[in-house]
Amino acid sequence: MKRRKFVFLMGLATASGGLAIACADNQSATTPNATSPTSSPASTTAASPSASPVAATGPLEKELVIYSGRDEKLVGDLIKQFEQETGAKVQVRYGDTAELAAAILEEGKNSPADVFFAQDAGALGAMQKAGRASQLPPSLLDRVESRYRSPDGKWVGITGRVRTVDYNTKLVKPADLPESISGFTDPKWKGKIGWAPTNGSFQSFVTALRVSQGDEKAKQWLEGIKANNPKTYPKNTAIVEALSRGEIAVGFVNHYYLEKFKQENPQAPVDHHFTNDVGSLVNVAGVAILDGTKHPNIAQKFVDFMLAQDAQKYFATKTYEYPLVSGIAPEGNLKALNGIPSQATAIDLSNLNDLDATLKLLQETQVI
């Protein structure tokens, strides 16, 4: 009797859970079909004013929810300014970019988020692929160079982040640093390299390597570095820490970690080196407006705000990132964005969401 009751309750729980997921899967499976008739003409005729959901003229809603993979220290002040300027109440959920992306995908149409502010293009690409990013108007897209935004107009880059080789100035002479990232496969770097293969930016770089030089070359590079017994770190900050201690001589990182580290440790003997190839890939942090938004106008206004002079300047001075809107220079002793050699290789960032193949390659070579 009691046993039967329990079995019944357990079964009920399991069954209702299963049903729930099954239903939601159907929903998400049907959404692309449901939205594609409306979204595909929009994307094909994005240039025509009638098709773009421009609402710069429409009334601004008074509320906005942002899921931000960018930290509050980086964007919090800007968002406050935006609130003052528009009078809207902005709520921000801060978190890890990948976890937030997974959450948005799980939330489906019920996602409370209007805007997703991601650390890297890959996460935005994933939104686009799942049909969760809505079309942006050309008036916003055109502000940044085409390579820093989605070719389908589903997301736009806000700031640039550059891959660099940071090195310990006590252990390495600048003249010894190779011009190409492939130079680090030379056995003379054995035991001296630090990397973070599980880091999203590193994986974007490997994807770029694949896209620009082919899978075979990328595989050779990974195997070459691996043969040099690199030290593996969980993230870029740990690499910069280890560099300053002299635990490693060179590390593959994003440029701004060192700038920030030097705020607390001005004497750290670490400097940047930019290679002449994809080793100094320019990736972006950017935004997408989600398909389920109930506040499309204020959401677009937010994107507009982030691409305006003030915000772009703010990023340059506060986060040491590269402004993507032309006419604003980066801060400090950073090279100008168009002075970075990898610009010449023109990598389509929207291809960087082909992460499955990269992950496979990384696992095949047993890097992760």
Added chain:
Amino acid sequence: MEKAARPPLFLTLTAAAVAIAIALPLTYLVIRTAGVGGEALWELVSRARTLTILFNSAAMAAIVTLCSALIAVPLAFLTVRTDLPGRRFWLIVTTLPLAVPSYVGSFTLIATFGPRGSLLQLLLEPLGVQELPSIYGWPGVILALTLFTYPYLLLSVRSGLQGIDPTLEEAARSLGQSGQSTFFRVILPQLRPSLVAGGLLVALYSLRDFGTPSLMRFDAFTRAIFLQYKASFNRNSAAALALVLVGLVLLILWLEYRARSRAAYYSRGSTSQRPPKVLLLGRWKWPAVAFCAVVTAIALVLPVGITVFWLIRGLHNGYSLPNLVPAALNSILASGITAGVATLFALPVAILSVRFPGRITSIIERCSYIGFGLPGIVVALSLVFFGANYLPQLYQTLPMLVFAYLVLFLPQSVGTVRGSLLQVNPQLEESARSLGRSSWQTLREVTLPLVRPGVIAGAMLVFLTAIKELPATLLLAPIGFETLAVKIWKATENVEFAEAATGSLFMLLVSIGSTLLLLSQERVRS
């Protein structure tokens, strides 16, 4: 075994509610895994890498549990039953590593014992030591997890020791057994349930921990699962991996079930409240103190010391202390409510499993451990899914967060309550019933007061782990609801050591405060 009577309705209902809560993440995982598709799933599960991490995780859990027992059992015995100098002091400080979040602990271990530029290497540099043997990988992960999880076993073994009726030992001694053989033939067997329960918590905690394997660069399940989300935004393969992990958790639960014995752990006679005899250490006194001191130094003084150092260095460089009080209050609020609610739900599950043993009750009790063996992000995403789609009114509210914590941490409470309950003679309850008390009254007036130490210990354990939880907090807390764990995470993302140090110290303070509260309750009893 006596024939199990029919359990009272209020027990059945709450236990059923627990069962439903447990079913959620598991159901989610099964269905998401189904989305992978047969062939791809087989490829994912059977490939060499999955098998490697399976082996790594299983071996890690086993070794950490063993090492923890080697630290915890002597510590428990020394602090409860011997004339160890400063016994009261060691009793408190050896429990406190529980309050050190394992990611903070691991970070400080690396800063101290890392191969280059670490504290130890700099100290040894005058002697010509340029590089220390690497801490990363197996040694680091075992060291860190052992040091910061052994208190689970310590607490459980200690309360087991205190619950042993001293008359049993006296009987053994009067029958001519030596001290040593009394220990191995009477005390150790009596400790079996607490050893097994504590060991289970240690094993599952090491499986679910993300910070330590990731900092120590150890290929464990949690790291692989996170990688799937991070690198390919592929929720299905991540779920498939998590389901393999569930398999491992189930295996551990089964082993633990087998290790339990059906013996009675209460004495038949009157419950004696006399304190047990104190063992004189003699010449072992100072080695014993040295043992306690070394454990405390590495597991408590080191992390606290280095955190304080970072803070001072930051203050020296012009860093000003932020106001962390609101975050601390949020932490206390969410974890506190969770601790209370967890106790409410743990009691019926524990009572059912001890007093009404049967296949169904043990399944419910066993299942409550599954959430604890899963990484926070997996449980969080399953609740994101159910919450956003089916309970939008509750989604991302405080009750939702508390619920997530419950799914994750309930077993800690179930385990300790169960341990205490095993030491209570059911005849006491039966007498109450025969004297006309209802089952509800019996629970309130007889059972609850007797299992109070287990209830309090369980609530504190839940509190201490919930306060450290990160992914569930980031995804399910109300927007703007910042806890100390969130603050520390943000600071480390931003390379702000001083800020991270402040947050960690605050968390240590709150946790140490509550650990002391827990210990004071223990003292009342002893």
